[in-house]
Amino acid sequence: MSKRSTDILFDVVGIGNAIVDVLAFTDEAFLTRHRLNKNTMTLVDEARAEAVYRKMGQTTECSGGSVANTLAGMASLGARTAFIGKVKNDQLGSIFIHDLHAVGVHFSTMPLESGPSTANCLVCVTPDAHRTMATFIGACSQVAEEDIDEEIIAHASVVYIEGYLWDTENAKAAIRKAITLAKETGRKIAFTLSDVFCVDRHRAEFLELIKNDIDILFANEAELKSLYQTDDVEQGLSQLKGACPVAAVTRSERGSVVLSANGVETVPTEPVARIVDTTGAGDLYASGFLFGFTRGRDLSACAALGNRCAGEIIQQLGARSMRPLKNLVA
Amino acid sequence: MSKRSTDILFDVVGIGNAIVDVLAFTDEAFLTRHRLNKNTMTLVDEARAEAVYRKMGQTTECSGGSVANTLAGMASLGARTAFIGKVKNDQLGSIFIHDLHAVGVHFSTMPLESGPSTANCLVCVTPDAHRTMATFIGACSQVAEEDIDEEIIAHASVVYIEGYLWDTENAKAAIRKAITLAKETGRKIAFTLSDVFCVDRHRAEFLELIKNDIDILFANEAELKSLYQTDDVEQGLSQLKGACPVAAVTRSERGSVVLSANGVETVPTEPVARIVDTTGAGDLYASGFLFGFTRGRDLSACAALGNRCAGEIIQQLGARSMRPLKNLVA
Numbered sequence: 001m002s003k004r005s006t007d008i009l010f011d012v013v014g015i016g017n018a019i020v021d022v023l024a025f026t027d028e029a030f031l032t033r034h035r036l037n038k039n040t041m042t043l044v045d046e047a048r049a050e051a052v053y054r055k056m057g058q059t060t061e062c063s064g065g066s067v068a069n070t071l072a073g074m075a076s077l078g079a080r081t082a083f084i085g086k087v088k089n090d091q092l093g094s095i096f097i098h099d100l101h102a103v104g105v106h107f108s109t110m111p112l113e114s115g116p117s118t119a120n121c122l123v124c125v126t127p128d129a130h131r132t133m134a135t136f137i138g139a140c141s142q143v144a145e146e147d148i149d150e151e152i153i154a155h156a157s158v159v160y161i162e163g164y165l166w167d168t169e170n171a172k173a174a175i176r177k178a179i180t181l182a183k184e185t186g187r188k189i190a191f192t193l194s195d196v197f198c199v200d201r202h203r204a205e206f207l208e209l210i211k212n213d214i215d216i217l218f219a220n221e222a223e224l225k226s227l228y229q230t231d232d233v234e235q236g237l238s239q240l241k242g243a244c245p246v247a248a249v250t251r252s253e254r255g256s257v258v259l260s261a262n263g264v265e266t267v268p269t270e271p272v273a274r275i276v277d278t279t280g281a282g283d284l285y286a287s288g289f290l291f292g293f294t295r296g297r298d299l300s301a302c303a304a305l306g307n308r309c310a311g312e313i314i315q316q317l318g319a320r321s322m323r324p325l326k327n328l329v330a
Numbered sequence: 331m332s333k334r335s336t337d338i339l340f341d342v343v344g345i346g347n348a349i350v351d352v353l354a355f356t357d358e359a360f361l362t363r364h365r366l367n368k369n370t371m372t373l374v375d376e377a378r379a380e381a382v383y384r385k386m387g388q389t390t391e392c393s394g395g396s397v398a399n400t401l402a403g404m405a406s407l408g409a410r411t412a413f414i415g416k417v418k419n420d421q422l423g424s425i426f427i428h429d430l431h432a433v434g435v436h437f438s439t440m441p442l443e444s445g446p447s448t449a450n451c452l453v454c455v456t457p458d459a460h461r462t463m464a465t466f467i468g469a470c471s472q473v474a475e476e477d478i479d480e481e482i483i484a485h486a487s488v489v490y491i492e493g494y495l496w497d498t499e500n501a502k503a504a505i506r507k508a509i510t511l512a513k514e515t516g517r518k519i520a521f522t523l524s525d526v527f528c529v530d531r532h533r534a535e536f537l538e539l540i541k542n543d544i545d546i547l548f549a550n551e552a553e554l555k556s557l558y559q560t561d562d563v564e565q566g567l568s569q570l571k572g573a574c575p576v577a578a579v580t581r582s583e584r585g586s587v588v589l590s591a592n593g594v595e596t597v598p599t600e601p602v603a604r605i606v607d608t609t610g611a612g613d614l615y616a617s618g619f620l621f622g623f624t625r626g627r628d629l630s631a632c633a634a635l636g637n638r639c640a641g642e643i644i645q646q647l648g649a650r651s652m653r654p655l656k657n658l659v660a
Binding site for chain 2: 022024054057060063076092103117317321323
């Protein structure tokens with residue numbers, strides 16, 4: 001990529017875990033038997049992943065990864081995006097790379113040639129359409145500072161980072177480098193809290209990040225409550241007020257709430273015909289929101305598009321839309 | 331498995347290609363550009379598979395293979411089934427094995443440790459929900475006589491074989507062995523014509539097989555017309571009459587036709603709410619039909635259950651039902 005530091009080549013560059021999802025319908029008892037906390041993500045080693053997988057029913061495989069899902073959604077809406085993350089040079093890695101390239105996401109991080117396999121996330125979808133995840137982080141654990149392509153960061157309007165990355169030390173170093181670069185070049189930094197237990201593991205660091213570095217924060221109600229250690233969403237929202245320039249909190253069928261210098265606005269969402277699987281709802285909300293944001297729309301329009309994208313993805317299995325999302329852009 | 335040749339341990343043992351499907355929505359022009367004949371299966375080498383895959387949009391991966399799909403469907407209905415087919419010991423092979431075991435299909439064919447990768451089938455689903463396939467046959471080409479487990483054949487009521495196997499010489503030898511064994515132990519032999527071009531490639535051999543070996547034949551209208559080289563389904567049906575003891579011809583929304591010593595019966599099917607993807611319609615028809623057959627139901631009841639299973643699978647993406655099919659058994 002040629003060095004022309006003032007050009008914007010990408011609306012968003014995202015840094016995240018490169019994961020292939022393995023989805024199956026299970027009952028609630030399955031979650032209990034395998035000690036998985038409903039609606040959350042549990043990190044598992046290869047042996048435990050294997051044990052859960054062995055007992056899962058018929059599966060469907062589909063590329064995943066929170067930030068990667070968001071970027072694929074944005075590309076499908078018509079945005080220019082780039083992804084940084086680590087797969088291995090194996091069959092699942094090839095699928096992951098294919099699926100980003102297929103929708104036009106720039107992705108050139110070097111795959112691992114040896115070491116752990118491409119990450120997979122076992123997604124258990126219960127009869128209420130909620131998803132509970134067990135993630136074997138595999139090759140993702142090897143993403144490092146040298147994978148942060150300075151040229152890409154310098155040429156993107158927004159750098160988008162997932163909280164999940166905080167679980168590995170070299171990923172954290174990579175993120176720090178990206179944040180420093182983004183600040184030097186005057187780019188916006190967006191961040192998702194990712195998961196309630198992820199927030200629980202890294203609360204102090206996340207609060208520091210939000211205070212010092214983050215321009216746009218994404219969270220759902222549970223993550224917000226975990227962040228501020230409260231049982232009351234309203235209290236969480238009032239603590240979030242002013243914590244960073246823009247925050248968007250998703251509230252499932254109640255739409256989303258946007259907090260900014262202009263105050264707090266609730267943006268309702270349309271009811272959905274048939275909810276199949278909530279996997280990717282938050283990720284696709286971020287797709288719509290960031291698409292609007294990078295096009296200079298007002299924040300309530302960003303939230304409305306986020307709501308629509310989330311509403312779309314929960315009507316299918318998996319977090320990557322099998323149909324183009326362009327028609328959702330009003 | 332202990333040698334007790336009179337016991338029936340499996341309702342059906344199936345021999346077929348072990349394939350992972352890679353599904354994407356494409357337009358009709360995509361088929362033309364890649365020289366794929368709509369509604370049929372084209373065999374492609376690795377380079378051509380790669381070229382098509384590179385241009386396919388967002389994909390979903392799901393285990394496939396015609397006979398394997400039928401067995402998975404039967405197991406989901408409550409039958410005891412076994413599969414013989416060849417994967418490689420790679421990530422897609424593991425997914426294929428997992429998905430059969432997950433629904434309770436016995437599968438113990440030794441995977442390849444070297445040589446071609448597990449087969450994949452690129453499935454292009456056009457806006458009319460029809461599927462067009464490009465198959466890289468990979469490890470399947472290595473299935474051979476020694477993979478035919480005599481004990482399994484001897485303990486299954488029905489041996490089910492796919493026409494697709496006729497494309498490789500060693501698979502053909504394996505099938506001949508299975509047919510001989512099945513006849514020796516007095517088992518029924520079921521066969522699917524698989525695909526219109528497959529029939530075209532092997533017409534003479536298929537006609538011989540039907541005459542000498544097959545007890546139950548599955549075909550769709552196009553395959554029937556190709557078999558007897560006629561443009562007229564009715565003429566095809568009249569030629570099929572008496573060609574083998576039982577034949578079931580699927581006719582999409584018009585249900586299916588059963589031919590037997592009792593005459594010709596048309597069994598209508600219920601309309602379906604929303605057709606997403608016709609992949610697996612024929613395979614799941616065979617699941618329902620053979621499930622009924624191995625339980626001694628009359629042929630019209632077998633066809634009706636086949637119709638219901640086909641109607642179910644076309645409402646989702648891919649040929650493996652993500653939900654148990656048991657409730658379809660009246």
